[in-house]
Amino acid sequence: MDTIPQNVFWIIIAVIVIVGVIIAFMQWRRVREAQSNVEFLAKQAELKKIELVERDLESKRVMSNVILPKDQQERLSQIRGNTSDLMQKSGYLHSEISERVTRLEAKTEYAKLQKLLGDIEKKETELEKKTKNVKGGD
Numbered sequence: 001m002d003t004i005p006q007n008v009f010w011i012i013i014a015v016i017v018i019v020g021v022i023i024a025f026m027q028w029r030r031v032r033e034a035q036s037n038v039e040f041l042a043k044q045a046e047l048k049k050i051e052l053v054e055r056d057l058e059s060k061r062v063m064s065n066v067i068l069p070k071d072q073q074e075r076l077s078q079i080r081g082n083t084s085d086l087m088q089k090s091g092y093l094h095s096e097i098s099e100r101v102t103r104l105e106a107k108t109e110y111a112k113l114q115k116l117l118g119d120i121e122k123k124e125t126e127l128e129k130k131t132k133n134v135k136g137g138d
Contacts, residue, residue, distance in 0.1 A: 004131055011123060018116065022109065029105060033098060040094055047087060055080070 058076070 004127065004134070008127060011120070015116075015120060022112070026105075026109065033102070037094075037098065044087065044091060051083065
């Protein structure tokens, strides 16, 4: 008779441990994702600094040398514009990937929790049947 409450106790402990592990795993993933975002932003800032230094050097060179012909100036501004566009697209795509990964993880986690809930409900019905059988057999 004491084994049924003891089994329920161990099932509850197991569920708590599983939920704790799931929460710890989710937090670990968020920290890892945040670290990758910080690294990405640091690299993006570094690229911006390099771009600014290049612009400064280019402008100093242009000022010290003969002024570039109009077509070369247009080409240079076109290259700078393309570089800026590519950096913006890169940032957008990175954030899009992060969002999709987060959604996929959430869906996977939901499916795992649904399965776990089904397993727990099955165990509960088995325990209820056992307790009814034990009570009916007395």
